[in-house]
Amino acid sequence: MNRRDFLRLSAAGALAGLAPRKLQSAEDKAPPNVLFFFVDDLRTQLGCYGAKTVKSPNIDRLAREGMLFETAYCQQAVCAPSRASVLSGWRPDSTGIYDLDHPLRSMHPDVVTLPQFFKQAGYETVTIGKVYHHHDDDKANWTRMPKAQGVGYALEENQALIRKRHQEAKQQGLTGKALSRAARGPATECADVPDETYTDGSNARLAIQQLGELKQAGKPFFMALGFVKPHLPFNSPKKYWDLYRREDFPVPPRTTPKGMPPMALTDFGELRAYTDIPRQRGPLDDDKTRELIHGYHAAVSFTDANVGKVLDELDRLGLADNTIVVLWGDHGWKLGDYGSWCKHTNFELDTHVPLLFRGPGVSAGKRCKALVEMVDVFPSLAELVGHKPPAHCEGESLKRLLAKPDGEWKNFAVSQYPRGPVMGYSARCDKWRYTEWVDRDGQIVARELYDHGAGPLATENLADRPEQAELVAGLSKRLKPYQRRKPAPTGGAGGKKGAKKKKE
Numbered sequence: 001m002n003r004r005d006f007l008r009l010s011a012a013g014a015l016a017g018l019a020p021r022k023l024q025s026a027e028d029k030a031p032p033n034v035l036f037f038f039v040d041d042l043r044t045q046l047g048c049y050g051a052k053t054v055k056s057p058n059i060d061r062l063a064r065e066g067m068l069f070e071t072a073y074c075q076q077a078v079c080a081p082s083r084a085s086v087l088s089g090w091r092p093d094s095t096g097i098y099d100l101d102h103p104l105r106s107m108h109p110d111v112v113t114l115p116q117f118f119k120q121a122g123y124e125t126v127t128i129g130k131v132y133h134h135h136d137d138d139k140a141n142w143t144r145m146p147k148a149q150g151v152g153y154a155l156e157e158n159q160a161l162i163r164k165r166h167q168e169a170k171q172q173g174l175t176g177k178a179l180s181r182a183a184r185g186p187a188t189e190c191a192d193v194p195d196e197t198y199t200d201g202s203n204a205r206l207a208i209q210q211l212g213e214l215k216q217a218g219k220p221f222f223m224a225l226g227f228v229k230p231h232l233p234f235n236s237p238k239k240y241w242d243l244y245r246r247e248d249f250p251v252p253p254r255t256t257p258k259g260m261p262p263m264a265l266t267d268f269g270e271l272r273a274y275t276d277i278p279r280q281r282g283p284l285d286d287d288k289t290r291e292l293i294h295g296y297h298a299a300v301s302f303t304d305a306n307v308g309k310v311l312d313e314l315d316r317l318g319l320a321d322n323t324i325v326v327l328w329g330d331h332g333w334k335l336g337d338y339g340s341w342c343k344h345t346n347f348e349l350d351t352h353v354p355l356l357f358r359g360p361g362v363s364a365g366k367r368c369k370a371l372v373e374m375v376d377v378f379p380s381l382a383e384l385v386g387h388k389p390p391a392h393c394e395g396e397s398l399k400r401l402l403a404k405p406d407g408e409w410k411n412f413a414v415s416q417y418p419r420g421p422v423m424g425y426s427a428r429c430d431k432w433r434y435t436e437w438v439d440r441d442g443q444i445v446a447r448e449l450y451d452h453g454a455g456p457l458a459t460e461n462l463a464d465r466p467e468q469a470e471l472v473a474g475l476s477k478r479l480k481p482y483q484r485r486k487p488a489p490t491g492g493a494g495g496k497k498g499a500k501k502k503k504e
C-alpha cells in the first residue's frame, strides 16, 4: 500500500467510525521465526529430488513452496561431525570433531553456536529430538529442551530381545556405547501402532504443542526439530510399509568402482551390529537387500508425514508466513549401492544431502543448481533474520541465492572422512568428484577421480589417467588450503580419556 492509499483508507475508516490500521513499516515487522528440521541419514530419496519409488508428499510440497538445493554437501558423512559443522559454522578441521565421542562444547567452550546466536538475538531457542549428536551438548543455549516419550522399538518381542541382549552384554562387562551397540535389535520393524508410539511421532506431537505455546509467548523462536528416521533401525508404523510393494524394488548392482582404493568403501559395520544381519564380510542377499530398501522407504514416508504434521500446524497457527523453514539430511546413504550400506565415506552418495528453504527471503518454487555446503547454512540464517553472520563462520551466506537461485556462486564443495591415520579430502567441482587420502606427514597415499556427469554412482577411478593429469593437479591444488587436520582429541565424550572411537 502506498501512502496515498493509506491516507485514503484511513480517512474512509475514520468516516466509518473505525480506527485506521497502522501502516506497518519494516521496523515494526516481527523478526522471522526459524523452524529447522534435522533429519537423520536422509539421502535425496525424495520425490522432489526425482526419486520415483518414494512417497514424500509433504517434503515435496515444501520444495514447491520454497527453494530446493540440487547439489548440497555435508562436510563429513557421519552424524556428530556433520551436525557440529552446521551448528558451529566450522568445517571438521576447525571443530576437530571427526567421530561420535566429542560433544562440541567439550572441544570449544567459546565458539558462538547457531542456537547461541539466536538466543543472543532475543529468540526462544527450542531443541526437540536429535539435533546435536549428544542431546545435552550446548544446553546453556537452549531456552527450551522438552523431551517426548516415544520408543525405538514398538513390538514387545523386539523390546524383550533388546532387554535380554542388554543383560547379557552387561554380564560380559560391557559399558557405555559398547553396551548399547551389543544390545541392538533387528534392522527393521513393522508395527501396527499409532505414529506417536515411536520417538519421531512423539516428537512431532511435542513440536506441535510447543508451537502453540511459542505463539502465545509472542517472542520470535528458533526451533530445531530432529527426527531419527530414516536412520537404522528402519522401524515405522505398518501403514508406511504398506505404501510400497517389496517386489517393486530392484536390487542395485553390487559392482564397486573400477580402480577404487580399498579405503574408499567400508564393510558397513554399523548395519552388521543388528541381529538379523550376517557378521561375516560380503554382500547381503537379495531378500535382505529388498527388505532394507523397503524399510528405508517406509521410514522416509514416516518422516515425511511427521514433517507434514508440523508444517500443517505452522499454517493453522498463522505462523507460516513469518517462519523460515529449513530441512536437511545430516548426510547421504548407500542403500545397497556398490553392494554397500550406510555412510562413512567420501562418495557422492554419502556426501550429497537434501537441503530446502522456505519462508521470508526465499523465492518460492525454485530449484538452485549451485554447489552449496552445509557450513553455508549458519551465515544464511543469520542474514535472513537481519543480522551479520558471526565472523568465525567458514561458509558463505546463501541469502542472494535464496532470492535469485542463478546468481554467481562458488564452484567447489568440500567434504572429508578419516580412516585411522589417513584423512580423505574430497571436492565436488562441475561434474567431477576428486578425493585424495593424505597421511599425517601430508603425503598423498591414494587419489580418486569420478565423473558424475551421468549420475551419482561412481563407475571408474580416473585419477591415474594421463589425460586427467592436469585436472587432477588443479583440483589437488584447490584442496590444499582445506587440509588443516587437527591432532586426534585425547578425551572422549564429556572429556574422559581413553574413550573408544566409533563410527555410526
Ligand SMILES: [Ca+2]
Pocket: 040, 041, 078, 079, 231, 330, 331
Ligand atoms: Ca546421521
